[in-house]
Each structure stands twice: as C-alpha cells, then as structure tokens.
Amino acid sequence: MTMKKTLLVFLFFLLAAPFARGEAGISVKDPWVRQNPPGTSVTAAYMVIENTGATADELLGVSCGCSAEASIHVIEMGEDSMVMKEVPSIAVPPGASVGLSPGGSHLMLEGLSGDIKDNVVLELKFRSGARISVKAPVLSPSAAQKRSSHH
C-alpha cells in the first residue's frame, strides 16, 4: 500500500468515525431468524433496514457469533426456478426502507454452531461506517409463517 493510499484510508476512517457512534440515519427494525431444522446448519435472517438520513448507504456485510459464515443473498429467477445468489452489498437509499423477507433478499447464516434458539446477535456493517448490532429472535416455522402473513 502506498503512503498516499494509507493516508486516504486513514482519512476515510476519520470521516466515518462519527457515523459509527450512531449518527448515520440507519436503523434496523423487526429482525428475526428462522429456526434451523434439527440437524441442519443453515438458516436465514430477515429485517427491515431504514435510512432516515440524507445520504445513500449500503449494507456491506454481516456476521453472527452463531455461525461460521454470514453473507448477503438475493433471490433471482434462474433457468427454471428461483435461485439464491450471494451479493457483495445491498443499497439503502436515503429515505428508503429495504425489506429483507422470506422469498426475497436475506442474510444467509451457514455453519451454525448447533441448533439456534431464543435470540441471536447479528452485526451489520455499512459503507458509512455505521455498525449496527441487532438482537434477532429465533422463530419456529409456525411463528415465522404467522409473522410473514402479517405483511
């Protein structure tokens, strides 16, 4: 890394720092995680990401202490069925709410360390520098269905 690049990166973090204290307009609502079927190690998390700020932001990554891997997935039309695809980010335009919900974009949790229950904590990382930690309840299939049918 050149000196100039190092300086730029440093400046970026300097500028991004205020947002890390929660001054960005990003908030997360209604997070939940689907309970993994017994013996499986994969599940998905859903939520609504709201940007009440005046600048565009972007979800860049997610992590969970509950799983070895966590990634951002979208659903796309494949050859003859809908398929999941990993994407590097999800845009959250100013004034917009982006919903991650069953049948659509979601956060994929792979390599679960056992069956999840009660709550899991998800760490979301945004381009603005905002880091948001959310406690997401783990919902059983029937509870999840009830939840989804509300929308």
Ligand SMILES: [Cu+2]
């Ligand atoms: Cu997925």
